[in-house]
Amino acid sequence: MATATTAGRPTPERIFNALNAFQQTAALRTAIELDVFTAIGAGANTAAVLATKTGASEKGVRILCDYLTIQGFLAKEQGRYALTQESAIFLDRKSPACLASMAGFLGTERARSIFDSLTLAVRNGGSVWSEGDNTKPNDEFWVAFAKSMVPLIVPAAEFIARLLHADDGKPMKVLDIAAGHGMYGITVARKNSKAEIVALDWPAVLQVAQDNARKFGVTDRYSVREGSALETELGSGYDYVLLTNIFHHFDMPTCEKLMRRVHSALKPGGKAITLEFVPNEDRVTPPTAASFSLIMLANTDAGDAYTFSEYEKMFRNAGFASTSLQPVPDMPQHVLVSEKSA
Amino acid sequence: MATATTAGRPTPERIFNALNAFQQTAALRTAIELDVFTAIGAGANTAAVLATKTGASEKGVRILCDYLTIQGFLAKEQGRYALTQESAIFLDRKSPACLASMAGFLGTERARSIFDSLTLAVRNGGSVWSEGDNTKPNDEFWVAFAKSMVPLIVPAAEFIARLLHADDGKPMKVLDIAAGHGMYGITVARKNSKAEIVALDWPAVLQVAQDNARKFGVTDRYSVREGSALETELGSGYDYVLLTNIFHHFDMPTCEKLMRRVHSALKPGGKAITLEFVPNEDRVTPPTAASFSLIMLANTDAGDAYTFSEYEKMFRNAGFASTSLQPVPDMPQHVLVSEKSA
Numbered sequence: 204m205a206t207a208t209t210a211g212r213p214t215p216e217r218i219f220n221a222l223n224a225f226q227q228t229a230a231l232r233t234a235i236e237l238d239v240f241t242a243i244g245a246g247a248n249t250a251a252v253l254a255t256k257t258g259a260s261e262k263g264v265r266i267l268c269d270y271l272t273i274q275g276f277l278a279k280e281q282g283r284y285a286l287t288q289e290s291a292i293f294l295d296r297k298s299p300a301c302l303a304s305m306a307g308f309l310g311t312e313r314a315r316s317i318f319d320s321l322t323l324a325v326r327n328g329g330s331v332w333s334e335g336d337n338t339k340p341n342d343e344f345w346v347a348f349a350k351s352m353v354p355l356i357v358p359a360a361e362f363i364a365r366l367l368h369a370d371d372g373k374p375m376k377v378l379d380i381a382a383g384h385g386m387y388g389i390t391v392a393r394k395n396s397k398a399e400i401v402a403l404d405w406p407a408v409l410q411v412a413q414d415n416a417r418k419f420g421v422t423d424r425y426s427v428r429e430g431s432a433l434e435t436e437l438g439s440g441y442d443y444v445l446l447t448n449i450f451h452h453f454d455m456p457t458c459e460k461l462m463r464r465v466h467s468a469l470k471p472g473g474k475a476i477t478l479e480f481v482p483n484e485d486r487v488t489p490p491t492a493a494s495f496s497l498i499m500l501a502n503t504d505a506g507d508a509y510t511f512s513e514y515e516k517m518f519r520n521a522g523f524a525s526t527s528l529q530p531v532p533d534m535p536q537h538v539l540v541s542e543k544s545a
Numbered sequence: 546m547a548t549a550t551t552a553g554r555p556t557p558e559r560i561f562n563a564l565n566a567f568q569q570t571a572a573l574r575t576a577i578e579l580d581v582f583t584a585i586g587a588g589a590n591t592a593a594v595l596a597t598k599t600g601a602s603e604k605g606v607r608i609l610c611d612y613l614t615i616q617g618f619l620a621k622e623q624g625r626y627a628l629t630q631e632s633a634i635f636l637d638r639k640s641p642a643c644l645a646s647m648a649g650f651l652g653t654e655r656a657r658s659i660f661d662s663l664t665l666a667v668r669n670g671g672s673v674w675s676e677g678d679n680t681k682p683n684d685e686f687w688v689a690f691a692k693s694m695v696p697l698i699v700p701a702a703e704f705i706a707r708l709l710h711a712d713d714g715k716p717m718k719v720l721d722i723a724a725g726h727g728m729y730g731i732t733v734a735r736k737n738s739k740a741e742i743v744a745l746d747w748p749a750v751l752q753v754a755q756d757n758a759r760k761f762g763v764t765d766r767y768s769v770r771e772g773s774a775l776e777t778e779l780g781s782g783y784d785y786v787l788l789t790n791i792f793h794h795f796d797m798p799t800c801e802k803l804m805r806r807v808h809s810a811l812k813p814g815g816k817a818i819t820l821e822f823v824p825n826e827d828r829v830t831p832p833t834a835a836s837f838s839l840i841m842l843a844n845t846d847a848g849d850a851y852t853f854s855e856y857e858k859m860f861r862n863a864g865f866a867s868t869s870l871q872p873v874p875d876m877p878q879h880v881l882v883s884e885k886s887a
Contacts, residue, residue, distance in 0.1 A: 225660060279828075288555050289559060292555055318567060486621075491561065493612075
């Protein structure tokens with residue numbers, strides 16, 4: 204929300220709003236929990252009707268929906284609420300692109316409690332969270348991630364499948380590192396019946412990936428490797444290695460170590476495909492990618508959102524002569540493509 | 546932050562940002578705690594120098610300051626940080642208008658924990674907080690408020706003093722209901738040496754008000770009444786009764802009851818001066834005043850941010866034939882003036 208001013212003078216409104224910004228998280232989580240967006244999508248458009256549909260009080264629903272309107276998630280006209288285009292697509296559970304499940308991972312009590320120690324994290328230069336080194340399974344956290352975040356990654360997964368020319372149907376062997384829900388590799392397998400996927404992650408998380416592989420009918424071409432991406436034998440002769448949202452958890456030497464392992468696992472002419480939040484060199488634009496650094500500071504011992512020049516250097520040190528950068532359409536992320544010399 | 550789109554298509558960025566909005570609160574609180582703004586104001590403008598000044602890590606400070614830049618609290622140019630005009634005025638502790646103390650009340654762990662039960666509050670139509678009825682002292686909460694929020698109220702206190710023509714120096718007797726830090730009444734007393742102030746609040750809070758009265762040298766014209774605004778004898782013959790940020794804690798019948806007591810306490814021709822967050826009749830504009838409803842839903846059993854037509858009706862029922870509305874310059878609040886018939 205922009206700072207309102209009278210006659211252009213500075214006001215404390217931005218400060219007031221930031222100190223109260225935690226309320227935005229609470230309000231959206233509550234609306235998802237009460238499934239207000241689905242109810243409005245189904246035609247309940249007054250506080251009175253919504254109260255009946257959601258089992259809440261009329262006053263509570265009215266205040267919540269007014270707040271959601273102020274935050275841009277609803278429209279209000281003559282006391283009647285309507286979904287915005289965004290909310291209809293991403294928050295109504297009847298929409299195939301619904302992202303409501305993200306509230307199972309983002310803005311949870313666990314996510315918020317990690318930020319209770321932000322001052323210490325700034326002092327230390329890294330998380331005070333016991334799981335901050337990301338070298339142990341931490342099942343509860345990553346299973347919640349794998350189960351909650353699938354819908355958000357659809358645009359990036361489709362984009363990566365196009366980069367791999369999955370539609371051409373040529374045989375390809377793909378290693379999906381830190382597979383999580385597995386949907387990056389599974390999307391390739393769905394589009395290319397000749398693609399074989401090897402998914403690597405911790406055992407409990409791989410169960411979620413294997414469930415998804417079953418759900419999408421690709422189990423015959425889906426195998427797994429259990430363990431750490433930094434320790435486990437990766438195999439070799441891959442056409443592609445997918446590295447989706449993994450580097451930001453580690454410091455630069457660890458990223459280089461991982462990328463050297465990837466270089467060895469690729470066949471000549473094979474490609475490493477990295478999906479990341481990549482801020483511009485100024486590190487303050489674009490906003491979502493640049494803000495991701497703070498999330499890594501609070502959550503990891505040594506992670507960061509690296510710039511393209513930092514990635515290019517790390518990947519060069521790991522054996523990749525050149526790396527190119529492409530924005531993912533409709534998402535605040537980029538894909539980096541690094542080819543192993545033929 | 547506006548939702549970024551590629552080719553104008555809707556994206557999940559607004560949802561992602563809202564689920565992470567709690568991080569804005571944490572980052573600003575951390576910056577205030579480490580006194581980053583004062584250090585930058587004093588000339589420390591790189592992450593390395595700021596790290597030394599604040600006793601934090603260079604990486605942590607860099608990531609925090611980048612995030613504050615993204616949020617509009619700092620500017621960044623060639624790796625050097627600078628205060629924005631707003632931050633220089635309101636967040637540098639060397640500035641007389643510094644509001645950093647607000648972090649002692651807004652966005653605290655207590656404030657955030659109340660929002661952990663927002664879903665229940667929406668279901669109930671009111672807070673599940675044991676102190677939500679606002680009829681008991683609740684010392685810890687209100688003393689924290691009284692000690693933290695003084696700087697924020699300066700513009701409104703000055704505006705009210707002008708409305709009372711305090712500078713004219715005519716004798717006046719002023720009752721300051723739910724005085725808190727006492728600064729509304731004290732500001733009148735400072736500008737008018739013939740003003741006598743009676744402050745009403747819970748005993749522990751009145752100690753903060755009396756400390757402030759001493760600090761500003763008005764104790765000889767400053768007396769107190771201890772107890773609830775709804776129960777305690779108010780006295781009579783007042784020229785003005787100040788009702789600053791009190792009505793939003795109560796339901797309409799309770800507001801009317803309080804205003805009837807105020808009507809009795811005023812002398813004929815006397816004025817009730819109400820300071821409030823007053824949303825427009827649509828209840829979704831302007832943003833800060835309209836958002837205040839949600840804070841009251843979470844924090845109080847029956848409070849709300851009432852519209853002007855609601856206040857006018859309540860005050861008419863309490864005996865005031867007419868009420869006028871004036872915006873407070875530079876603040877998201879309004880003053881309502883209600884005159885008792887002569």
